[in-house]
Amino acid sequence: MISKLDILINIDRIVVIVIIILFSFLFFEVFILDPKIAKADEEVQKLISKKRKKSVEDRRVGSEIFDKQTLETLYKLANQGHLDVLNGAISTGKEANVLKGVINSSYIAVKIYRIATSDFKKMQYYIQGDPRFNIRSSNKRQLITNWVNKEFRNLARAYEAKVSVPKPIIALNNVLILEFIGSDDGDPAQTVKNQKPKDVDDFLNKLLLEIKKFVNNANLVHGDLSTFNILNKDEYPVIIDVSQSVVRDHPIANELLVRDIKNIYKEFKKMGSSYSLEDILNKLEFDINLDID
Ligand SMILES: Nc1ncnc2c1ncn2[C@@H]1O[C@H](COP(=O)(O)OP(=O)(O)OP(=O)(O)O)[C@@H](O)[C@H]1O
Numbered sequence: 001m002i003s004k005l006d007i008l009i010n011i012d013r014i015v016v017i018v019i020i021i022l023f024s025f026l027f028f029e030v031f032i033l034d035p036k037i038a039k040a041d042e043e044v045q046k047l048i049s050k051k052r053k054k055s056v057e058d059r060r061v062g063s064e065i066f067d068k069q070t071l072e073t074l075y076k077l078a079n080q081g082h083l084d085v086l087n088g089a090i091s092t093g094k095e096a097n098v099l100k101g102v103i104n105s106s107y108i109a110v111k112i113y114r115i116a117t118s119d120f121k122k123m124q125y126y127i128q129g130d131p132r133f134n135i136r137s138s139n140k141r142q143l144i145t146n147w148v149n150k151e152f153r154n155l156a157r158a159y160e161a162k163v164s165v166p167k168p169i170i171a172l173n174n175v176l177i178l179e180f181i182g183s184d185d186g187d188p189a190q191t192v193k194n195q196k197p198k199d200v201d202d203f204l205n206k207l208l209l210e211i212k213k214f215v216n217n218a219n220l221v222h223g224d225l226s227t228f229n230i231l232n233k234d235e236y237p238v239i240i241d242v243s244q245s246v247v248r249d250h251p252i253a254n255e256l257l258v259r260d261i262k263n264i265y266k267e268f269k270k271m272g273s274s275y276s277l278e279d280i281l282n283k284l285e286f287d288i289n290l291d292i293d
Pocket residue numbers: 090091092093094095096097098109111166178179180181182188189190191228229240241242
């Protein structure tokens with residue numbers, strides 16, 4: 001016979017078992033499921049830290065362009081009346097950022113050399129041997145200032161010789177302000193690389209006339225002539241990026257001129273030009289020795 005007492009004891013046992021099951025469940029939730037939660041959390045943390053890293057990188061890139069000195073330079077240019085607003089990037093290159101600026105309601109191009117990513121060896125190589133820059137500077141900021149001045153002076157020289165280049169406006173430290181090449185609405189002209197001329201031979205013809213003026217009248221050799229450094233402004237070439245350009249009597253001028261001509265020939269041939277290297281040389285009428293092979 002089961003006594004009342006027995007039932008009571010059994011109920012007690014059942015309660016104890018239920019409590020144990022409940023505790024086990026909680027234990028399972030807390031100690032077995034929790035690692036899963038912890039893992040998910042870890043993933044979120046990873047994502048967050050990735051985001052953090054990215055934003056640190058963003059800030060780094062941002063501050064590479066607008067470091068303290070660059071900001072001061074831009075303020076100075078604004079105070080001197082050369083710049084009202086900066087609005088948007090045109091190009092982010094290896095060494096320089098080109099931004100669109102506004103002054104008195106018209107657009108200007110603002111080229112900012114980044115101190116941190118500039119190729120100082122290249123700069124030194126081109127600056128040495130140029131009689132206009134007889135400075136052997138090991139100071140990086142000074143070297144960039146020279147480089148920007150060189151680009152300004154090369155542009156000024158080409159512009160005065162009536163070569164199709166953007167008009168230089170002012171150079172200060174690592175910032176160069178120049179004429180904006182593009183539409184009145186502020187759409188920048190595309191490089192020839194990005195916007196193939198409609199009539200390649202006709203465009204090349206115009207370009208060869210500009211190169212002739214660049215060499216004969218401005219007395220300069222570009223040194224990095226390619227479809228990346230020629231803008232297509234309404235089917236007319238505008239030559240840009242003249243920082244590495246050297247004077248005609250620079251020791252490496254001939255070597256650079258030959259390289260430029262061969263490069264233009266190759267790139268325009270690829271775009272469908274019918275001109276041979278000899279055709280190009282005949283049009284340029286330069287007194288240079290060029291291996292035609
Ligand atoms: N005056 C200008 N007007 C409109 N767009 C310009 C002008 N100058 C430069 N750009 C744009 O900016 C881009 C880079 O300019 P540029 O070739 O002078 O710099 P870069 O020295 O080649 O820079 P990086 O070597 O860092 O790439 C050009 O391809 C062109 O799209």
